[in-house]
Amino acid sequence: MRRLSFVLVLGALITAASGGEQVNEYQMKAIYLYNLAKFVEWPATAFKNAGDPICICVLGQNPILHTLEEAVNGETIEDRKLIVRPVADISQVNNCQILSVGSSDRKYLRSLLRDLKTTGILTVGEAESFTSEGGVVNLKLEGGKVRIEINLKAAERQQLRISPKLLSLAQVVKK
Numbered sequence: 001m002r003r004l005s006f007v008l009v010l011g012a013l014i015t016a017a018s019g020g021e022q023v024n025e026y027q028m029k030a031i032y033l034y035n036l037a038k039f040v041e042w043p044a045t046a047f048k049n050a051g052d053p054i055c056i057c058v059l060g061q062n063p064i065l066h067t068l069e070e071a072v073n074g075e076t077i078e079d080r081k082l083i084v085r086p087v088a089d090i091s092q093v094n095n096c097q098i099l100s101v102g103s104s105d106r107k108y109l110r111s112l113l114r115d116l117k118t119t120g121i122l123t124v125g126e127a128e129s130f131t132s133e134g135g136v137v138n139l140k141l142e143g144g145k146v147r148i149e150i151n152l153k154a155a156e157r158q159q160l161r162i163s164p165k166l167l168s169l170a171q172v173v174k175k
Contacts, residue, residue: 026064028146030071039166043159046120053081054097062102101125119159131173
């Protein structure tokens with residue numbers, strides 16, 4: 001029943017976001033990013049105070065940036081506004097709760113994830129090896145659908161708690 005309600009909510013969001021039009025890959029991924037935030041619990045240290053927004057940072061030249069800004073900017077989750085911010089490199093992610101890493105950064109992926117010193121960041125990528133390299137969530141497109149992969153060890157390292165509801169929908173990577 002929980003799985004069905006998540007799928008129905010996601011379907012409704014996709015329809016609403018598209019205005020009945022065909023949804024492209026980055027619109028789907030933007031909606032997934034928004035929904036991921038609902039099923040993750042961050043450590044208290046991830047926010048300076050109770051009113052801080054959930055900041056989704058988009059690394060580099062990622063095509064999801066503008067779609068994400070349109071889809072989630074100003075939305076709220078548990079009384080926290082969502083904001084989207086572009087970042088040029090890993091040194092700018094101190095106030096980010098979610099870091100979106102595009103496939104164009106694939107060649108730097110291992111060093112990028114290794115150099116991420118801040119905890120409490122949900123790293124989300126779209127490269128084939130993202131979770132096996134140490135990323136927390138990978139959104140991969142298969143057959144026109146977005147599939148979720150989650151690396152629980154990476155989530156643990158980031159001190160993130162992922163809801164069992166989300167885990168039931170995802171492929172859990174054990175590397």
